[in-house]
Amino acid sequence: MWQTLKNWFLPKFTIPAHFRHLPWQQIPFLAIDLELTSLDAKESNILSIGWVEGKQSSIALASCYYQVIATKASLNQSPVIHGLLDEHIAQGEPVKVALEKLRHYAESHVWVFHNTNLDMSVLNKVFLKLGMPLEDIVTLDTLQLALYQIRKSESVPAPNAATLTSCRQRHNLPLAPAHNALDDAVATMELLFAQLSQLDSKGREPLSALTGTGALKVFKGTVRPQRINP
Amino acid sequence: MTSIPQQSLDFLKASAPFDQLSTERLMALARHITVAYLTSENAAQILADRDNNLFLISSGQFTVKDSNEVEQNLSEGDFFGVGNLLNKLNHAIDIKVDSAGLLYCLPAAQFDSLCNENPAVAKFFETYHSDQLYNDAVADSKSMWLYKPISEVISDTVISSDTDTSILRATQQMSEASISSLLITEGDKLVGILTDRDIRNRVVSKEVSVHLPVSEVMTKEPFKITENRTLFDALCMMTEHNIHHLPVIDRITHTPLGMLTSSDMIRHQRGNILFLIDELAKAKNLYELTRLSWQLPHYFAKHAKRLGDFDVAGKVLSQATDIMTRKLLTFFQQQNGNPPFDFCWLVYGSQAREDQNMGSDQDNGLLLERRPNQQEDEYFAQMSQYVCEGLGKCGIKLCDGNIMASNPELRLSVEDAINESEKWVKEPTLDAILHFNIFLDVRAVAGNKDLFTALQAARKPLLKQPLFLSALARQAADVAVPLSVFQKFVFQKGHQPEDCIDLKVNAIAIINNLVRIYALAKGLEMPSTIGRLDNLKEESQLTESDGNDLRDIWLFLNRLRWRHQLQNSVTNNYVSISDLSSIQRHQLKAAFKTIKRSQQGVSMKFAGG
Structure with a gap:
């Protein structure tokens, strides 16, 4: 079973060794975004998935991935939000194909989400259902980083202050079309670079420096028994 | 599968010269692009990692020195590194990050192949740093009549003769129709023309019998043009080959449709x-x-x-x-x-x-x-x-x-x-x-x-006086072009839509004012800005190339203003930047920069007094 370590003051040693001492500028990130049929993780299905790799504050556009998922689930309000219609979905790939590819990034990259909990809960559920084993996954949440930065400056975040669009505006990043999985993934990665640069302009701090922000979480994998201290 | 985010495609599509590429080509290009978030701390490293890239700013503000020229303040939509790529140089790029932002980086190999396959893109970058851009904008300038398709101007009746018609009959036909040239056909096809000059040179002066078939003396295989081309094309052809009669043929069947003559051209020009x-x-x-x-x-x-x-x-x-x-x-x-x-x-x-x-x-x-x-x-x-x-x-x-x-x-x-x-x-x-x-x-x-001539004569020496010119020069320097320090457009405050620029007050009028000063200093009397510029080419304080630049910019701005008024059925001068193509935005920026330089020039030359 996976479990989220609810402890915000994550012990340093739970960060896998290969990331533990790397300055964040050297860490390979993977920003992921899912478009879902519902905001309730329990009943939600993946409609599409997009991701992009980033390292040293750079994104190679060639590393962009986008896949519409063939799902039989009801689309509910999703066509309105994501523009995905039944005919797109019908042409999609089974979710397994995309997640097989995603799995390869589990150990090598730190996964980045704008709102980790929702997307990771759904991913967690689907991986489990497909019986696909996973390594430990280290995640960063740009939404939590944003809230942390807002609290530090204004104390009380305004409503909507932490949406991807408003976060990007605060960092003077260009407007991006929201609600396509790939566009949101790229937008999230750019936002992460902006946030981390603001927190540590030299880019020398390791991940553990972010433990106090609530943005860093480690999801324990299902491959091997949990190791406390490698 | 690799996919390109819409925001990147949109950005590239909005950036000249990439706006000319097909979506497929743009996707292929984008696969080689890296997008970097540039901060003061990492900028040097990011540029060092990318030897000879083409850099395009998507957001942020940077002070860049990428050649032997002066450093530039750059922001969204600006390129740098162009000089290195074009001239195969390795000039170190100095960059100061004034405000962090995103930079699109394209490797040299892709830049080169793009330029090789697309001359328009190559031209864009070759002239990126020169004033030629608006020269280009004006190069396609011709007055409206020239761009009419020929089909719209030729008459419906085709006057032609067969090759075995006698010279006499053909000549009579020309007299009857009062035309100076005749289309000669074989079957449906055009094989020649008979002109007044042919009759003079090949019939009368050679004493050839007028009962011979016209094919003996006609101009064979004449230059011809298809009806879908423009009057401008026809004019070029006539000038280039020094001909006065140009047969027009159907582009598919090649049957003759009529004749364009140099007098037709004159008539249409005044049409x-x-x-x-x-x-x-x-x-x-x-x-x-x-x-x-x-x-x-x-x-x-x-x-x-x-x-x-x-x-x-x-x-x-x-x-x-x-x-x-x-x-x-x-x-x-x-x-x-x-x-x-x-x-x-x-x-x-x-x-x-x-x-x-x-x-x-x-x-x-x-x-x-x-x-x-x-x-x-x-x-x-x-x-x-x-x-x-x-x-x-x-x-x-x-x-x-x-x-x-x-x-x-x-x-x-x-x-x-x-x-x-x-x-x-x-x-x-x-x-x-x-x-x-x-x-x-x-x-x-x-x-x-004569009353006006008398007034002008009396005023001329007065208006040349340095003290007066210096007052004019100070006033001309007072109005600023709508560009910020970082070369961003500064929009008219409190105006809808929000991205408007007053092309009259903030640009055209400034040029008028500047040119007027040079003209008064030289004692020119004509009032038109273009006319003044034409007459300032010699013996004036304005160099010829600066004069040409101002002329091109003036024409360019004037066009934008007219198009704005006619397309939107308005009479104001508030041109919305979103109405402009990306190349026009680029040209507009370049134009503003030149106006600013000219203002400084005038201040230096005249404002001292």
Whole structure:
């Protein structure tokens, strides 16, 4: 079973060794975004998935991935939000194909989400259902980083202050079309670079420096028994 | 599967010259692009990791020195590293991050192959740092008639003869139809033409029998053109090959459709709009005049299809206004008798410069032979009132600032006008200059032009005085082009839509002011900005290349303004940046930068006094 370590003051040693001492500028990130049929993780299905790799504050556009998922689930309000219609979905790939590819990034990259909990809960559920084993996954949440930065400056975040669009505006990043999985993934990665640069302009701090922000979480994998201290 | 985010595609599509590429090509290109978030700390490293890339700024503000030229303040949409790529140089790029942001980086190999396959892209980058950009914008400038397709101008009846027709019969056919050349066919195909010159050179002077078939003496395999080409193409062909007769054929069947002659070209050159102006000149009363005048905007909207078409529009409108004025003066005199003594009707501002647009209001005044008594003044007052109101009815707005002959202060005798000029020149306060600028562009439109010549002769030495020119120069430097330090457009405050720039106040008027100063310094009398620039080429303080730049920019801005007015059916000068293509935005920025430089030039040369 996976479990989220609810402890915000994550012990340093739970960060896998290969990331533990790397300055964040050297860490390979993977920003992921899912478009879902519902905001309730329990009943939600993946409609599409997009991701992009980033390292040293750079994104190679060639590393962009986008896949519409063939799902039989009801689309509910999703066509309105994501523009995905039944005919797109019908042409999609089974979710397994995309997640097989995603799995390869589990150990090598730190996964980045704008709102980790929702997307990771759904991913967690689907991986489990497909019986696909996973390594430990280290995640960063740009939404939590944003809230942390807002609290530090204004104390009380305004409503909507932490949406991807408003976060990007605060960092003077260009407007991006929201609600396509790939566009949101790229937008999230750019936002992460902006946030981390603001927190540590030299880019020398390791991940553990972010433990106090609530943005860093480690999801324990299902491959091997949990190791406390490698 | 690799996919490219929409935001990147949108950004590239909005950035000249990539806007010219197909979506497929753009996708292929984007796969090689890396997007970097540049901060003061990592900028040097990121650039060092990317030897010889083309850099395109998506957000943020940077101070960059990428060549031997001066450093530049750059922001969204600007490129750098172009010089290194084009000249295969390895100039280190110094960058200072003024505000962090995203940078698109394209490796040299992709840049090279793109330039090789697409000459327009290559041209864009070759001229990226030069002033040639707006030269390009103006290069496609030709007046509107030239861009008509030939099919629209040739007559419906085709006059042709078969190859075995006798020379005599063919010549008779030409006389009957009063044409100077004849199409010669074999079956349906064009095989030759017979021209007046052929008859002179190959028949009469050689004493050839006129009963021989025409094929013996015709010009075989003549140059020809298809009907879908433009008059401009035809003109090029005729000029290049020095021919006066150009057969037009169907592009698919190759059957002859007609003949274009050099006299046709002359006629078309003067065509259309002059027709309307001819009609204006024939108008018999105010009603006819106003009815015809209101067709002018429709004419422009209908016939001006390319940006370059607008180059003549201002001149045409000014000519039309001149004619309206003369007609109105005639109508008044028909009803009220002759004037008590001679007068000269003067026009100022845009009408004088012949760069009127749909929003220009009328600026005019009267120059009188002598100071009138009360009764005489009454006549001129009524006449002016009639003409100004008449112009208003013809669609030429009344002047808000009351610079109209109907204003008694603008009906001066020659002597009083000279005195007034002296006063202005002696005390050039800023207020006076602002007021006076408009009177410095002046032209006589009707009445006794000797009065105007006398005024001009007396004013010429006055207006050359350094103290006066320096006051003008200071005023011309006062208005800034709408560009921020980081070369971003500065939009008109409180205007809808929000991304508007006042092309008149913040650009065109500045050029007019600058050119006027050079022109006055040289003692030139013509009021038009383009005419002044043409005459400043020699013996002036303006270098020829600077003069050409200003001319091209002026034409370019003027086109944008006309297109804005006609497309949106408005009469203001607030051009919205989102209405411009990305290459036009780029050209506009370049234009503003040049205007700014010219302002500095004028300040240095004249403002010292």
